[in-house]
Amino acid sequence: MANKFYLLSSQGIKVEIKEYDGLSVHFSGENSEICIGEGSVFRNVSIEVGNDALVEIGKTNAQGIRNSMIRLVGNGGGKFLSFGEGASIMSSKIEILSGITNSLKVGLDAMWSEGIHIRNSDSHQIFDISSGKTINNNGITEIGNHVWLGWNVTVLKNTEIADNTIVGMESVVAGKFTEENVAIAGNPARIVKRGINWRRDYLPGQ
8 A cells, every 4th residue: 555644734634745845765676654743843854654654743842853763563463653743853763673563652742862762672583492481572651741851861661751750861761660669770771869850941940
């Protein structure tokens, strides 16, 4: 089946398009769809999708998504990536690679710094010798609403980050962080502070 590239209007109407300013789209397979929110801002962003992949990006923050690469490729179908509205991303590499039903779901109002790397696959099989069973299966990575990823953060497969979380610079995040309003940091990341939140407008002394 044919690939589709859509613009989603504020009224919820999808209109097929061929290109969008600041965004390079490459379909390397079949039966895939990319849909972006009307009014989104992109600067030097590339998206590559293989077979049976779906990318949905809600209308970005005014800063938009910049200097970033998104790839949903490799063996297996059913790959899925979604961003809620209000994202601002300065520089990221998002890879959803080999495997079936790999997905990354990002909530509303994401704020990502530079050097972010999201990798939802090991790319190669690790298996138990006695049984032959795969022991590094891919899965769903979920990043909640209003999550701030600091400089050079890496998020690995099957990770969950709850709403209103701050991830400290150069952290490596793996596993389930289901508690909201926390700061996590380190390699591997752990909770370092609770009962906090953040906002984009910095007001010293308040």
